[in-house]
Amino acid sequence: MEAAILPRIGGLRAERRAATRDAIVAGTLSLVAEGGWSVASMHDVARRAGVATGTLYRHFPSKSELLAEVFAEAAARELAVVADIAGRPAPGPLRRLRAAIEAFAHRANAAPTLAYALMAEPADPAVEAARLANKRAYAGVFAALLEEAAAAGEIAPLDTGVAAAAIVGALQEALLGPLAHGRAGPRLVAELVTFTINAVGGAPHGHDPA
Amino acid sequence: MEAAILPRIGGLRAERRAATRDAIVAGTLSLVAEGGWSVASMHDVARRAGVATGTLYRHFPSKSELLAEVFAEAAARELAVVADIAGRPAPGPLRRLRAAIEAFAHRANAAPTLAYALMAEPADPAVEAARLANKRAYAGVFAALLEEAAAAGEIAPLDTGVAAAAIVGALQEALLGPLAHGRAGPRLVAELVTFTINAVGGAPHGHDPA
DNA sequence: CCAAACCGTGAACCATGATTCACTGTTCAC
DNA sequence: GTGAACAGTGAATCATGGTTCACGGTTTGG
Numbered sequence: 001m002e003a004a005i006l007p008r009i010g011g012l013r014a015e016r017r018a019a020t021r022d023a024i025v026a027g028t029l030s031l032v033a034e035g036g037w038s039v040a041s042m043h044d045v046a047r048r049a050g051v052a053t054g055t056l057y058r059h060f061p062s063k064s065e066l067l068a069e070v071f072a073e074a075a076a077r078e079l080a081v082v083a084d085i086a087g088r089p090a091p092g093p094l095r096r097l098r099a100a101i102e103a104f105a106h107r108a109n110a111a112p113t114l115a116y117a118l119m120a121e122p123a124d125p126a127v128e129a130a131r132l133a134n135k136r137a138y139a140g141v142f143a144a145l146l147e148e149a150a151a152a153g154e155i156a157p158l159d160t161g162v163a164a165a166a167i168v169g170a171l172q173e174a175l176l177g178p179l180a181h182g183r184a185g186p187r188l189v190a191e192l193v194t195f196t197i198n199a200v201g202g203a204p205h206g207h208d209p210a
Numbered sequence: 211m212e213a214a215i216l217p218r219i220g221g222l223r224a225e226r227r228a229a230t231r232d233a234i235v236a237g238t239l240s241l242v243a244e245g246g247w248s249v250a251s252m253h254d255v256a257r258r259a260g261v262a263t264g265t266l267y268r269h270f271p272s273k274s275e276l277l278a279e280v281f282a283e284a285a286a287r288e289l290a291v292v293a294d295i296a297g298r299p300a301p302g303p304l305r306r307l308r309a310a311i312e313a314f315a316h317r318a319n320a321a322p323t324l325a326y327a328l329m330a331e332p333a334d335p336a337v338e339a340a341r342l343a344n345k346r347a348y349a350g351v352f353a354a355l356l357e358e359a360a361a362a363g364e365i366a367p368l369d370t371g372v373a374a375a376a377i378v379g380a381l382q383e384a385l386l387g388p389l390a391h392g393r394a395g396p397r398l399v400a401e402l403v404t405f406t407i408n409a410v411g412g413a414p415h416g417h418d419p420a
Numbered sequence: 421c422c423a424a425a426c427c428g429t430g431a432a433c434c435a436t437g438a439t440t441c442a443c444t445g446t447t448c449a450c
Numbered sequence: 451g452t453g454a455a456c457a458g459t460g461a462a463t464c465a466t467g468g469t470t471c472a473c474g475g476t477t478t479g480g
Binding site for chain 2 (some may be wrong): 466468469470471475476477478
C-alpha cells in the first residue's frame with residue numbers, strides 16, 4: 001500500500017524486492033506475535049508471508065538472521081515508545097520514570113504473546129543476543145532517568161547501572177506471571193511503580209510541587 | 211561411594227540400578243554446570259555418566275524428563291540454601307531478607323554457568339516449566355519474609371506477591387550481566403540489598419536495635 | 421541349578437525442520 | 451530486441467540428535 005505511493009527508488013526490481021523482504025519480516029512478526037518463536041518454522045513463515053521457502057533465503061542467509069532482524073525490529077519499536085516517554089521534557093525525572101513504567105506495562109498488556117516472545121521465550125542464540133542488547137537499551141533509558149533524578153536531588157546518588165538493570169528485571173518478572181493467564185491490572189502497575197520509585201530512594205508518592 | 215556404605219535396600223540389583231540413575235543425574239548436572247543445557251546431548255550425557263545412551267532410557271522416558279529432573283534437583287538445592295537462611299530465626303525479617311539476597315548472590319557467583327543455566331538459559335519446555343515453579347518458590351520465600359516484616363511493622367503493608375516477584379526478577383537481571391563476564395563483587399551485592407530493602411519500604415540501613 | 425526378569429549396550433533408525441538447487445518467468449542494460 | 455542477471459519456486463536433500471531394539475551378561479526366586 002505505502003510502497004505503491006512512495007516514489008520509486010532504484011527501479012521496479014528493487015522496489016519489488018524490498019516489498020517481498022518487508023512481507024517476509026511482517027509475516028514472521030505476525031506469526032511470532034500470535035504463537036511465539038516456537039511456531040516460526042521456515043515453512044510456516046514462508047506461507048504466512050505468501051512466498052516459497054526458497055525465497056526466504058534470497059533475502060536472509062539463515063533462519064537465525066531472519067529471526068534476529070524480526071526481533072530487533074519489534075523490540076526497537078517497543079523501546080522507542082518507552083524511550084520517547086522517558087525523554088520527553090516533563091515535571092521531573094521520577095514522574096517520567098513512572099510514565100515509562102506505565103507505558104511498558106500497558107504495551108505488554110496489549111500484546112501478551114509478543115511481550116513474552118520479546119522478553120523471555122526461549123529462542124535462537126541470535127535472538128538471545130539481540131534480546132540482551134535490548135535489555136541493555138532499556139536499562140540505559142532507566143539509568144539516564146536515574147542520573148537526572150540524582151542530579152536534580154530527587155533521589156540519593158546510587159549505582160544507576162545496577163539499579164536500572166534491577167528495574168528491568170523487576171518489571172519483566174512481575175509482569176510475565178500475570179500476563180501468562182489473565183492481564184496485568186492497574187493495581188499491579190501501581191504496585192510496580194511504587195516498588196520501583198521506592199527502590200531508587202524516591203519519595204513514595206512523589207512530592208507534588210504543584 | 212555412599213551407596214556402598216549405606217545398608218542395602220532391596221537387593222543388589224536395586225542398589226546398582228539406583229547407583230546408575232544417580233550417576234546419570236550427577237553426570238548430566240556436571241555437564242550442565244560446565245556448559246549449560248545446550249551441551250547436554252544424550253550422547254554426551256551418557257558418556258559423562260559412564261553409560262550407554264540406551265541406558266538413559268532405562269531410567270528416564272525422554273530427554274525432557276531427565277533434564278527436568280536434573281534442573282529440579284539443582285534448583286531445589288539452591289533454593290534450600292536461601293530458604294534456610296530466610297527461615298532461620300534472626301534479628302528481624304529485613305535482616306533475613308538481606309542475608310537471603312547475599313546468599314543468593316554468593317551462590318550464583320560461585321557457579322556462574324550453572325546459575326545462568328538455572329535462571330535464564332533457553333531450555334527444553336519441561337525445564338522451562340520447572341524453572342517457573344522454582345521462581346515461584348523463591349517468590350514464596352520472599353513473600354513470607356515480607357508478610358512477616360509488615361506484621362512486625364518494619365515495612366508498610368504492600369502486595370507481597372508482586373513485590374516478591376519483582377525482587378526475584380531484579381536479582382536475576384542485575385546478577386546475570388556481571389556474571390556473564392567477570393564476577394559480581396560485594397559492591398554490587400550491597401547495591402542490590404539497598405535497592406530491595408528500599409523497594410519494599412524498609413529503612414535503607416536497617417535500624418540497628420542493638 | 422534353571423529359567424525368567426532385568427540391566428546395560430551402542431549401532432541403526434527416524435523425525436524434524438533448515439537449507440539447497442535446477443528451473444521458470446521477469447526486468448535491466450546496451 | 452536480446453542476452454545476462456536476477457527474483458521466485460518448492461520438492462529434494464541433509465544434518466542433527468533423540469529414540470529404539472536385538473543382543474549378551476547378571477541377578478533373582480524357587
